[in-house]
Amino acid sequence: MNNIFRFYTERRLVEATGLRAVTLRELLNHMKKVGGASIFYHTHASFLEHHFVRQRFYNDFAAWISRSLQEHKLAEQIAGIDMMDYTRIADLRNAFIEIIQNHLLERKGERSRKAPPGEEFHFCKAKNFIFATGLEARSIPEFFHCLSAISPLSLYYHVFESRLRLQRTTSDFSVWLTDMGARDIAEKISRLDPYVFTLEELRQRITSFYNG
Amino acid sequence: MSVSIEAYRPIVGTQFIDELYKIAEHINERSIQHINSTPVGGGVAEILHRLVPLTNELGVKATWDVIKGSEEFFNVTKAFHNALHGSDDEITDDMFEIFRETTRDNLATMNLYGDVIMIHDPQPAGLIAKKNEIGRKWAWRCHIDVSRPNKKLWEFLREYVVQYDASVFSMPDFSQQLPITQFLITPSIDPLADKNKDLEQSFIDSILEKYALDPDRPIITQISRYDRLKDPVGVIQAYKIVKKRYDVQLVLAGGGASDDPEGAAVLQEVQEMGGGDPDVKVLLLPAYSDKEINALQRASTVVLQKSIKEGFGLTVTEAMWKRKPVIGGATGGIRKQIIDGVTGYLVHSVEGTARRIIDILNDPEHAEIIAGNGFEHVRNNFLLTRHLKDYMLVMIALERDGSDMIEL
Numbered sequence: 001m002n003n004i005f006r007f008y009t010e011r012r013l014v015e016a017t018g019l020r021a022v023t024l025r026e027l028l029n030h031m032k033k034v035g036g037a038s039i040f041y042h043t044h045a046s047f048l049e050h051h052f053v054r055q056r057f058y059n060d061f062a063a064w065i066s067r068s069l070q071e072h073k074l075a076e077q078i079a080g081i082d083m084m085d086y087t088r089i090a091d092l093r094n095a096f097i098e099i100i101q102n103h104l105l106e107r108k109g110e111r112s113r114k115a116p117p118g119e120e121f122h123f124c125k126a127k128n129f130i131f132a133t134g135l136e137a138r139s140i141p142e143f144f145h146c147l148s149a150i151s152p153l154s155l156y157y158h159v160f161e162s163r164l165r166l167q168r169t170t171s172d173f174s175v176w177l178t179d180m181g182a183r184d185i186a187e188k189i190s191r192l193d194p195y196v197f198t199l200e201e202l203r204q205r206i207t208s209f210y211n212g
Numbered sequence: 213m214s215v216s217i218e219a220y221r222p223i224v225g226t227q228f229i230d231e232l233y234k235i236a237e238h239i240n241e242r243s244i245q246h247i248n249s250t251p252v253g254g255g256v257a258e259i260l261h262r263l264v265p266l267t268n269e270l271g272v273k274a275t276w277d278v279i280k281g282s283e284e285f286f287n288v289t290k291a292f293h294n295a296l297h298g299s300d301d302e303i304t305d306d307m308f309e310i311f312r313e314t315t316r317d318n319l320a321t322m323n324l325y326g327d328v329i330m331i332h333d334p335q336p337a338g339l340i341a342k343k344n345e346i347g348r349k350w351a352w353r354c355h356i357d358v359s360r361p362n363k364k365l366w367e368f369l370r371e372y373v374v375q376y377d378a379s380v381f382s383m384p385d386f387s388q389q390l391p392i393t394q395f396l397i398t399p400s401i402d403p404l405a406d407k408n409k410d411l412e413q414s415f416i417d418s419i420l421e422k423y424a425l426d427p428d429r430p431i432i433t434q435i436s437r438y439d440r441l442k443d444p445v446g447v448i449q450a451y452k453i454v455k456k457r458y459d460v461q462l463v464l465a466g467g468g469a470s471d472d473p474e475g476a477a478v479l480q481e482v483q484e485m486g487g488g489d490p491d492v493k494v495l496l497l498p499a500y501s502d503k504e505i506n507a508l509q510r511a512s513t514v515v516l517q518k519s520i521k522e523g524f525g526l527t528v529t530e531a532m533w534k535r536k537p538v539i540g541g542a543t544g545g546i547r548k549q550i551i552d553g554v555t556g557y558l559v560h561s562v563e564g565t566a567r568r569i570i571d572i573l574n575d576p577e578h579a580e581i582i583a584g585n586g587f588e589h590v591r592n593n594f595l596l597t598r599h600l601k602d603y604m605l606v607m608i609a610l611e612r613d614g615s616d617m618i619e620l
Contacts, residue, residue: 015394
C-alpha cells in the first residue's frame with residue numbers, strides 16, 4: 001500500500017464551446033449533447049471563482065434560469081440537486097435534463113421565455129492542468145499539517161474535482177485516511193456536503209475532525 | 213521600469229507565485245513572441261509592457277514585436293475596431309486591400325521566431341500566412357468586444373482566424389462559431405501600476421484639494437468616457453435623487469473627447485445638467501492621469517459604473533481592488549464581476565442606482581463587507597499575475613493533445 005499522500009493542485013484554462021442558448025429548450029438541447037467537462041464546469045466554476053463567499057446559486061444553469069428567464073421555481077429545483085448524490089457527470093446531466101423536461105411538460109403550450117439580448121447562456125468548459133504541490137504526508141499529523149498549508153485550489157482539487165471527474169465515491173482525503181486507519185475522520189469527511197461552505201470554512205471543518 | 217515578480221508575492225500570495233514558477237518549468241525552453249500594432253498607448257501595450265519582463269523572469273523566453281503600418285493602414289484598422297464593436301462604419305473592399313498590402317509588407321520584413329506566436333487583435337492577424345512556411349504554434353488573442361461584429365468584416369477576418377491553432381477571447385459573449393479552440397481569458401489589472409497601486413494619503417488629499425472636493429462628505433464617483441453607453445446622464449439623475457436628503461458630492465471623470473463629436477455632445481449635456489451645483493464635478497482628464505484617477509477612486513465612498521452596455525468594465529475591477537462598494541449596470545462583464553449583494557450591487561435603472569447609493573450611505577459596515585468581497589474577487593480572478601499564468605497555460609495547451617485533463 002502506498003501510504004504517502006501527495007497534495008496536488010490545479011489551474012484551469014476556460015474554453016468556449018461555441019454553443020449558446022436563448023431559451024430553456026435550447027439550453028436543454030445543448031445540455032444533452034455537450035461534453036461532460038462543460039456540465040462539470042457550469043456546476044463548479046462560479047463556486048471556484050467565488051470560493052471565499054457563499055452565494056445564492058453556484059450552479060450556472062440555475063443562475064441563468066433565474067436571472068435571465070425569470071423561472072425561479074425551476075432555478076431553485078436545479079440548484080437544489082444534491083451534488084453529493086452523484087459520482088458520475090452523466091448521471092448529474094440526466095438529473096438536470098429530467099427536471100427541465102418535466103418543467104417543459106408542465107408548461108406545454110405556453111410561450112417560451114427568451115433571455116434578453118446579451119444574456120444568452122454560453123456553454124464553456126475548462127482544460128485542467130494538474131500538478132504536484134510538493135507537499136506530501138506520511139502520517140495523519142503530517143496530513144493535517146499539510147492541509148493547513150495548501151492553497152484553496154488544492155483543497156478544491158482533492159475534494160471536488162477528484163470525486164466527480166475521476167468518479168470516486170468519496171474525496172481523495174477519505175480514501176487515504178481510511179487506508180491509514182483513521183476511518184472515523186474519513187467517514188466524517190465523506191458525510192460533509194462541501195458545496196455549502198466556502199473553501200476556507202471547508203478546510204476548518206475538516207481540520208476540526210482531527211482536532212476535535 | 214520593470215517590476216519584479218517578487219513584488220507581487222505579498223499581494224497574491226506565495227503559493228500562487230510558486231505555482232507560476234512550477235508552470236514555467238513545464239514550458240521546457242519554448243519561447244513566446246507577442247506581436248501587436250503599437251508599442252505605447254492602449255490597453256494591450258500596457259499589459260505587454262508588464263507581462264513580457266515578468267514571463268522572462270519566470271524563465272520563459274518572451275519577446276514583443278510590433279508591426280509597421282502607414283497612417284492610412286491605422287485609419288483602416290481603427291474603422292475595423294469600431295465595426296467589430298458593432299458601429300455602422302462602412303467597411304469597403306479598398307480597406308481590405310490596404311490591410312492586405314500592409315500585411316504583405318510586414319510578412320516580408322518581420323522576423324517570426326517564437327515557438328509560440330501570439331498575435332494581438334486584428335491589425336497583425338494576417339501574419340498567419342507565414343504558418344505554412346515556418347510552422348510554430350499560433351494563437352490569435354482578441355481583446356475586442358466582438359459580440360456583435362460587422363458581418364462583412366468578421367467574414368474577412370475569419371479567413372485568417374481559422375488558420376490559427378487557437379484563439380483567445382476575453383469573455384464567453386465574445387466567442388464565435390469557429391473550428392479552432394477558443395480560450396477565454398478575462399482582462400486583468402496590474403495592482404502595482406499607477407492606476408492601482410497604494411497611494412500616500414497626502415497625494416489623495418492634494419487631488420481632493422485640486423478639484424475642490426470636501427473629504428468630510430461622501431463622494432460618489434464614476435470614471436469613464438463621456439459616452440451614452442456609460443450613462444453619465446443617468447448618474448447625475450441618480451445623484452439628484454440622493455442629494456434631496458443626503459449631503460453628497462458627485463465626481464464624473466473621463467478622458468478627452470476631442471476627436472469624438474458624440475462624446476463632446478454628451479460632455480456638454482452632462483455639464484449643463486450639473487451646472488449650478490457646486491457639489492457636481494465634471495472633470496475632463498488628460499491622458500496619463502492614472503495616478504489622479506487612482507486617487508479619486510480611493511477618496512470615493514461609492515463607485516458607480518452605470519453602463520448600459522459594457523465590454524468587461526475594468527473600472528469596476530479597479531474600484532473593487534480599492535475596497536470600494538461598487539454599483540454597476542447589469543450588463544456585459546460587469547455581471548461577471550458583481551454578484552448582486554455579494555461583491556457589489558447590480559442595477560437596471562436610475563432609481564435602483566439611487567436606492568443602492570442610499571443603502572451604502574446608511575449602512576457603511578455592510579458596504580465594507582461587500583467591498584471586501586469585491587476585493588477578494590479581484591485578488592483571486594482579475595490580477596495581472598493570473599493573466600501571466602493563463603498565457604503560460606496556453607503555451608502548454610498548444611503543445612499537448614486535446615485532453616481536458618493535463619497532468620504536468
